[in-house]
Amino acid sequence: MASAALLSLTLTDFRSYERARLETGGRSVYLFGPNGAGKTNLLEAISLLTPGKGLRGASLAEVGRRLPGEAVGRAWAVAAEVECGGDSPVRIGTGVEQGGASRRTVRLDGETVPPGRLADHVRPIWLTPAQDRLFLEAASERRRFFDRLVFAGEPSHAANANAYDKAQRERMRLLTEAADGGVAPDAAWLDALEARLAESGALLAQARARTLGALQAEIDGRGDRPFPQARLTLTGEWEKLALDGVPFAQIEEKLAAALSAARTRDGAAGRALTGPHRGDLAIFHVEKDRPAAECSTGEQKALILNLVLAQAARLSRAESAPNPVILLDEVAAHLDLARRAALADELTALKLQAFLTGTDESLFDHLKGRALGVRVCDAGLATLEDE
Numbered sequence: 470m471a472s473a474a475l476l477s478l479t480l481t482d483f484r485s486y487e488r489a490r491l492e493t494g495g496r497s498v499y500l501f502g503p504n505g506a507g508k509t510n511l512l513e514a515i516s517l518l519t520p521g522k523g524l525r526g527a528s529l530a531e532v533g534r535r536l537p538g539e540a541v542g543r544a545w546a547v548a549a550e551v552e553c554g555g556d557s558p559v560r561i562g563t564g565v566e567q568g569g570a571s572r573r574t575v576r577l578d579g580e581t582v583p584p585g586r587l588a589d590h591v592r593p594i595w596l597t598p599a600q601d602r603l604f605l606e607a608a609s610e611r612r613r614f615f616d617r618l619v620f621a622g623e624p625s626h627a628a629n630a631n632a633y634d635k636a637q638r639e640r641m642r643l644l645t646e647a648a649d650g651g652v653a654p655d656a657a658w659l660d661a662l663e664a665r666l667a668e669s670g671a672l673l674a675q676a677r678a679r680t681l682g683a684l685q686a687e688i689d690g691r692g693d694r695p696f697p698q699a700r701l702t703l704t705g706e707w708e709k710l711a712l713d714g715v716p717f718a719q720i721e722e723k724l725a726a727a728l729s730a731a732r733t734r735d736g737a738a739g740r741a742l743t744g745p746h747r748g749d750l751a752i753f754h755v756e757k758d759r760p761a762a763e764c765s766t767g768e769q770k771a772l773i774l775n776l777v778l779a780q781a782a783r784l785s786r787a788e789s790a791p792n793p794v795i796l797l798d799e800v801a802a803h804l805d806l807a808r809r810a811a812l813a814d815e816l817t818a819l820k821l822q823a824f825l826t827g828t829d830e831s832l833f834d835h836l837k838g839r840a841l842g843v844r845v846c847d848a849g850l851a852t853l854e855d856e
Contacts, residue, residue, distance in 0.1 A: 472592065473551060473590065474552045475794065476495050476611075478547070482533060483514055483545045490717070498841045499832075507843040524595045559577065560577070590655070595797070622790070640735075645736055670744050681702070691775070695808055696775040697768055766803060772802040796826070
């Protein structure tokens with residue numbers, strides 16, 4: 470099951486592409502071309518071959534191709550052939566059958582399946598320019614980034630997060646309506662919602678703690694790489710309990726009690742003030758012994774890249790899940806020559822498929838001969854082998 474690589478990718482009415490097809494043969498790919506040519510669109514298409522909104526977090530209506538004057542994006546599709554270690558490739562695809570649709574269809578070898586089944590075959594991990602400000606943004610952005618790493622190893626994490634968010638919205642609706650109306654909320658219904666929150670919240674905290682521990686061990690074992698060493702920690706109360714080895718049942722019980730005690734406060738504040746949705750990821754540059762937020766842009770990018778590579782390396786050794794596919798959007802531009810060479814060596818050593826983008830072909834000199842080069846322009850896609 471560990472093997473996983475995209476053999477081909479086909480886009481139909483997706484973003485800037487009326488139709489495009491890329492044959493990779495399972496190789497890593499570097500995409501280069503001018504800004505606005507559609508390089509990131511290709512990475513976004515791959516990121517949608519997994520549950521969730523993809524690397525841009527866009528709505529389904531946004532990604533459909535639109536001509537001037539068209540208010541709604543067209544019906545779109547992304548399809549791929551995936552090598553999964555079997556005798557023949559698996560055909561997967563996703564898209565919407567009508568422009569502006571709010572729900573997408575997912576197919577596996579022609580059969581309609583739930584989106585969650587995608588994680589059985591493709592697990593992208595990505596790094597984008599939007600994450601350049603990860604250490605300067607609100608804690609929610611760091612949680613979202615870290616949860617994507619958790620999800621790559623534990624797909625059930627997404628379902629637990631959705632269950633938590635749904636129960637939390639319903640709880641806050643009851644509390645704020647009661648606070649506005651000056652009446653007592655339905656205690657029995659709140660008890661039920663808080664039980665759901667406690668269960669899913671404890672699961673989130675433990676999954677984050679497991680991933681953090683595994684990532685730290687992986688990073689500590691990667692000291693010979695020319696990427697800055699990182700010290701990781703989770704600052705949330707519930708994640709700290711999980712990191713300290715507190716059993717699931719105790720975390721669940723403590724969280725349920727905390728939620729019950731916070732009803733009046735949360736209702737007055739209009740938001741939940743306790744729970745795993747309040748935690749944060751802290752990263753320190755070990756050599757400089759300072760928080761990542763105080764490091765240079767290049768050092769921050771290298772720190773985050775080391776996390777992504779560490780998770781990819783860890784997952785590549787798992788026997789029960791597909792290898793991750795690594796999507797690196799405009800990463801090389803922030804790395805010096807030595808680290809660009811190290812990145813190429815690392816990707817080659819991991820034997821994982823990666824898709825990288827950049828404006829200048831020279832950014833990928835160290836990947837030439839080891840990856841497929843593709844020029845992206847208004848005329849479409851052209852592999853260097855065809856030019």
